[in-house]
Amino acid sequence: MAPTMDNNTTTITTVEIIKEMPEEAHPMKGGDDLNSYSQNSCYQKGVIEAAKAVIVEAVHEKMDLENNIITTFDPSKPFRIADFGCSTGPNTFFAMQNIVEVVDNRYKSLLKNQQVEFHVYFNDHANNDFNMLFRSLPQNRDYFAAGAPGSFYSRVFPKASLHFAHCSYALHWLSKVPKEIQDKNSPAYNKGRIHYTGTEKQVVKAYFSQFQKDLDSFLKARAQEIVGGGLMVIQIPGLPSGEVLFSRTGAGMLHALLGSSLMDLVNMGIISEESVDSFNLPQYHPSIEELEMLIEMNGSFTLEKIGALNHPMKNLAFDAQMTSLQVRAIMEGILTKQFGDKILDQLFEIYTNKLQENYIVFDKEIRKDADLFLILKRKIN
């Protein structure tokens, strides 16, 4: 069954627990042991594979190779692709290989006897495990590879140097926790919780405001870096169209239960209440309408397509143990920074039990998560 774009689709809950790349960098767990990101990112791989068909369609329908083959897409020059927030692989390798293949096929259908060369840049924070990324680069890749360290909320590349940008499950990580929710005197102070599920409207507003700033910074930087007519594919966990509340999604529930597991540790006297009060996940899950509005306001890109990705992984039954492992691979860095690493085993034991207890609700609610998929095109100035 080919994956499709569907504005009304809903998806599996683990969409939430995805790749990462915040400004206050909390890298994915490196290496390749049982708790590492590389061993616990198969859901994301499923999404990337599902996205492939949509990327193929985008390159065919939206990338105007024919009319710009002398200028923007000159085949004698390298075609440059960047993955923003790549983490340590292997998902970034699948995604990049997919893009290289479809673009290469389009060139081949237009040109004879000319081989276009591809330069693929892997971007993530400087504290990402680039050593592991570089050592696991596919041997038989059809591109030249480079790593580009730095926050994608700032410039990473020279002007007009990219033909294709990709950003998968990274943009929901905010550059920082909104100030207001850490301020005891603010109405947005987020006491006893670690995210905005089930909280005051002021908390949600503070989160959205930070997301708005961050997305605009991201789009402004990319607008400088991507050639006019170049494409950008964004995948981000979010809310489908309509009136779905984040707290009624699987992702929202996962965050709420992680907060509640931390509060259990407070009640057991293992960590302080203050350490939980001052801890907040720097993530925002936008709706389709919010994204449409923010991209329009930025003004540098046309939104060629937006929707929720409908893919086979959605239909998997909820698995508490696997979900817990996945959440741990994503969150271990940020949790260790706040609480140290000694609480992790106990925390995730409690968490797994809570997920198991809520099995029935989860298995239903997780269908409301949406893997949002966007295709943007850099306007030609």
Added chain:
Amino acid sequence: MAPTMDNNTTTITTVEIIKEMPEEAHPMKGGDDLNSYSQNSCYQKGVIEAAKAVIVEAVHEKMDLENNIITTFDPSKPFRIADFGCSTGPNTFFAMQNIVEVVDNRYKSLLKNQQVEFHVYFNDHANNDFNMLFRSLPQNRDYFAAGAPGSFYSRVFPKASLHFAHCSYALHWLSKVPKEIQDKNSPAYNKGRIHYTGTEKQVVKAYFSQFQKDLDSFLKARAQEIVGGGLMVIQIPGLPSGEVLFSRTGAGMLHALLGSSLMDLVNMGIISEESVDSFNLPQYHPSIEELEMLIEMNGSFTLEKIGALNHPMKNLAFDAQMTSLQVRAIMEGILTKQFGDKILDQLFEIYTNKLQENYIVFDKEIRKDADLFLILKRKIN
């Protein structure tokens, strides 16, 4: 005193113990502890600073910006620089900053109101410590940075994508130990020694033959990657013009004494004789005449300048302890691979003593080492 190029100059012995990047990759000691490369590379930094004046001169005299500013050196496109065999810094940062500054100044003298952007690529083997490199990138750099993993004896970049290449103290590392010298039945078998100092002519010949192949692979790959008219600066420890034998240079003596220290461990029953017999340093120190010949044979570059760099570090008195630390920072990886890491402390204690015993000879012979400095220009097809 400004550094100068001098074909008859001689230099300090530690020129030998320099940056590295073999095909059988033996990375510099990472991290920043007392034995790390980053803490033991100040001699190399002295050389890089001395090289700055020569690079400035080269960019002014040899880079034809004026006549190619519309095409090759279009200021609206990024100016791309690569450091081949960069190791972990900080020397690569000094070198890249120097190149960016001088090129930027030349653009500024020609253009008003146009800021050229620089993209700097740091190349080394995938097992180099890129994490450390990325985390120590200068905060206030005037360029976009990327890491490009891979052996420089193969292609690392797309066709015609570099404007300036730099390779400092890396090309003397061969892609592998020549086969013949490991073959017990060959006349080039290198028993009881770890390099070609004081050995049979067949051994030297086997080493030169490998260097010839490797340099040609390097030049062929760079010829593809560097734009016509683009420059390449190479620094390599070698022999000055004339009849100086490698065994009578400080570098040659350093290698011979390291071999003899290993043989001491054999006699003490700590390592096996066979493990020393089968260990050989994959390094070659070419003469000016050899380099001239090989570059001419390759045919893709004009040799704009070649000579030995005359710099202030040359006049330092020989220091056995410091030299031993420097050699260890370079050799620890390759030695550990062959002998394990348990012998290192004892080996370098013996080695330091031997250096100390030979103080007077060293302090004289080390002046014969040459920091060779080459400026090549990619021919315009």
